[in-house]
Amino acid sequence: MSPLKPLRADAQRNRDQLVEAAREVFAELGTAAPLDEVARRARIGNATLYRHFPTRDDLLVAVYAEEVQALCAAGLDAAGLDTVDRARAYLVGDADALVDRLFEWLAAFVRHVAEKGDLARSLEPSVRRSELHEEWHAAMVETAGRLVDRARNAGGLQADVDPVDLLVLAAGMATADPARVKRMLRILRRGVVAS
Template identity: 50%
Template sequence: MSPVRPRADASRNAARLLQAARALIAEGGNDVALDEVARRAGVGNATLYRHFPTRGDLLVAVYADEVAALCERGEHLLTAADPLAALFDWLDAFVEHVATKRPLALAATEGPTGRRTARFDEWHAAINATASALVKRATPRLRPGVTASDLLTLVSGTAITTGDAARARRLTRLIRDGVTAPG
């Protein structure tokens, strides 16, 4: 027996709710009023709660979309002509993600005990796999021994400590100079 697919209107409503939540979170942070999310999406509160029973469920769904978009961008860049430029294009997107989505990530991934949830581990693994694939393509143009973990640590640190995506991207350009093989 095949799995039951959601009705088309239910899928559209969920997408509209996520779009509204994403916009409201960007405007005012994670404490967005759920009634406002439903209103902006043009659906009733019952529809919102049917799709996302709690604020946490909504935050997880919004953040899951953000991680998926970041990883999809990396997948697309795997076909770029210049592997080093592709790697740093994606790292710029990653830096922006960390600098602007960190509060959402923390809200979406902390369990009741304050520990990270299994979803966090899944998202972390997906981001690491994307970075690893991009680094593997760019390896001939990187200094020997540079790993995806090295780069993610360096650029995450710039994004977290600056809290400013533009400055973090500037620092990522400096990192690029440091990890690129001479010649």
């Protein structure tokens, strides 16, 4: 498979406007919202919408992929990690601050699951969906893993803390009231910090 050619500046701008409008429309009206409304809010014609996103699934994928990317980027940024400067991943920082950053990101992850989960669940079942879910899951596990490693290496977490366990527990909190989520995250934190 050959790599995709980069879009012209005007085409990229149209695509970005469509994804942003879709994010708003789907949040407001649900993932079954009329795609005409997405085009209208983006101030772009329907033909352009369908040229960029031939199916609803394509648009849902684009919106959700950006949500996952933003969540993971925020996690890496919170830990002082980025994809350009890998050397910073090995720096040891203040253990309490690194545990704070991990749990701030876990709170964002809970919000993501609560608010954006419908996007992922709305995709039509297909091999492509499975591959995308695996890719998105892997990105979140990698982000959580890097946050956990950083906090553990600084002495802030118990040695057996597993990032996947934290994600599973955090995902389970997504249906709870936000005040209860804060309480549950505090309880989880007490269970994993190094004594």
